[in-house]
Amino acid sequence: MSQHFDAVVIGTGQGGSPLAVQLARSGKRTAVIERHLFGGTCVNVGCTPTKTYVASARAAHVARTASRYGVDIGGEITIDMARVKARKDEVTGASRDGIEKWLRGTPNMTVFKGHGRFTGPHALEITSDDGATQDIDADMIFINTGTRATVPHIDGLDSVPYLTNSTILELTKVPEHLVIVGASYIALEFGQMFRRFGSRVTLLVRGDRILTREDADIARAMQDVLVREGVEFRFGAQADRVERSGEGLRISLGDEPIVASHLLFATGRTPNTDNLGLDRAGIPVNRHGLIDVDGQLRTNVEGVWAIGDVNGRGAFTHTSWNDYEIVAANVIDGESRSVDTRIMTYAVFVDPPFARVGMSEEEVRKDGRDALIATMPMTRVGRARERGETDGFMKALVDANTKRILGAAIYGIEGDEVIHTFVDIMNADAPYTTLQRAMHVHPTVSELVPTLLGDLKPLR
Template identity: 50%
Template sequence: MDQERFDVIVIGAGQAGPALAARCGRAGMRVALIERHLLGGTCVNTGCYPTKTLVASARAVHLARRGDEFGFETGPVRVDMRRVKARMDGIVGAVRADVETWVRGMKGVEWITGHACFTAPRTVRVGERELKADRIFIDVGARAARPPLEGIDTVSTLDNASVLQLQEVPRHLLIVGGSYIGLEFAQLMRRFGAEVSVVERSPRLLPREDTDVAEEVQAILEREGVCFHLASECVAFAPGEATVRMRARCEPQDFWLEGSHVLLAMGRTPNTGDLGLESAGIRADERGYIEVDDQCRTSAEGVWAVGECNGRGAFTHTAWNDHEIVAANVLHGETRSVRDRIPCYALFTDPPLGRAGMSEQDVRATGRSALVGKRPMERVGRARESGETQGFMKVLVDAQTRQILGASLLGLAGDEVVHILLDAIASGITAAALARTMHIHPTVAELVPTLLQDLHPLQERA
């Protein structure tokens, strides 16, 4: 088999891959962009775009049911899941088409459809073709984990991708996993009219978050009718008559739940098992994530791994930042690192949670002296006017330097307002300087200076 020479091979067309291909192509390199399925990766096809479209539909349904609070009547609200899905499919299809147009127009880039597998260092086979390049970027993403639970193959289960294909609202959706994906689907399906039960093995939701945040998220969803079974581990499945039965363990005894559908939201598995990494000398950890250094370089010379498959971030924005880091270092001789970025993400329930920097438990773990400011959303005029007073704002500040350490904003526009604090952390603006900044009234953001004007010592736990 004759080898075809490229300057760059990009495996996977998620968020980072096409952007790297485009930049290398503009730099005059010959690039092969390989994708075996759909352009756009998880974000476009089974993640951000489709799920946030569903979240928007669910919020519209929820607001229509609250018409009496706002002074109007709508009558009974009926959800047509086929039309909801059609709206989602239309938006996703348009975005995917935009990505395809972008890729087809890239200078110096050949888009190859097929499965890529390493056969030797910096050598990849795709179908009947064998490609070789001095630089290879891997951007293959991850998929929903499917643990080997007893009876799991005797029932039909959903994951974050297949749940998007539902044509009808589930009668009773059982969700295994009380983290970010599970909670977003719990709320939106409940708003569509499903009965929803969430089984989570930890004693509380969202173990990464502070206890007050997790408890408030749970309270918000419980007020909408979502049922939680915490400190309960899913141990078995069994088919019922037109139902799915799930046995859960909450010491000292087991109990059974019965639903019409089961959604598995129990983590992610990287799409690396069939890449032939060993043939290229690329190391992966025990879970399959490709091991990289702080510049996304793998153990193999000339090979980088970006996006979710490298285990350094599970978000679209971290994948995009990976691409920026690699491009800066490889193409422009800079020295950027994943250690430079400040952790940030959101939980897109309604209201959303916006997170930036350190959590309270992170700060406590450092042993440093810190200050905290916390205000309920009912103190925010814009939230009261909008009828959206659930949640709170919390900010953490170094007691000595007055540098902002982190924030948790759970409430109306929390996923947007948190960027004020994220930017302050990144630029080194002190809490005192931000507290003196005049913000526009009436907005949610105007509470940020007020929040920073009322700091008090973070007390040690009893």
């Protein structure tokens, strides 16, 4: 016999957990289903654990370069990877346990541990680890199943060990030579952190540049920093076969092989939609395996929504959280919010960090509008000079007619925080002069944003 709920949330990622709690607190009899680890990708194998590793890697980097600041540490800097992992496990474990306790302690909430599959548009079957099943149905269902690492098809891969963004976090020894397939955000973050841990790191890049979604000047500047730190790049490199070689791996790149101790794939994400029974619910997926939704995150089936990475409307923790806010506002508070008006912003947590909001210079040029542009090297920023971290630059693009900011990019010290000065002004739909005329605190990076905007010139 099926158990009925007002609302069911499948998955406890950054959008699912708070949505389930809000639904329950609003008086709806709510169920939440978690197949594996509470908290989803961000808490367990994404943002939280990787940023603990970034912190450890930066500590090692600061220690190695301390003499530049007149600080003599003395002796060789070594990495205890088991302790780095233990610290990560402590941080992620606390977050994961906190989310589970939050959900289980919420009145009006039922937590199911198992794998949920649709058996109809509003019906689900939950299979627990021991094989037991439970049928439930609900008036409203919210899909929040996220994504997993994509592993390409390469000859011989099924017979050799390899790593993904999840499994690399379980290493207790620093790899001797880490080869990374990929050239985007995840690849670059892991590349720099493991180089700072002491690994030899080689990135295999299919094309002729990294960060193909970003402007070429940003990509070049970031590559220069990573090369200076010792990260190696092989461009035009595509692995066509892998095999064991002693205690490591031999990766064939046409006629030019490379030998590695460890191989990491950072080649994108695959939506967790292939085992949800979506066909029984009448919900199609697109060619990328994503669930198409409208601006209010509704699927083609009445009463079923898709939030988070699985809907293709954003692939970040903050977009997932914003999905929750939009759905909760619409379903619980009767509002009519939409992701269609959302201004995309994100960051890459290399060191120094890179952050962007809105359109890139390349996108503005393709759009063909009358625009203004300004750039400023971080060498002009007092905070950067004082800290001895002057790599990178800031860039802003403005519509020449409306004076609205079209986009901004910051590659440099504290860029992941400074970008929010642009984010807030753009969301307020205020002219760039509002930000240009603001008084900021000295000495900070943000204080140079008005100066940057004061140097706007026509985009040629």
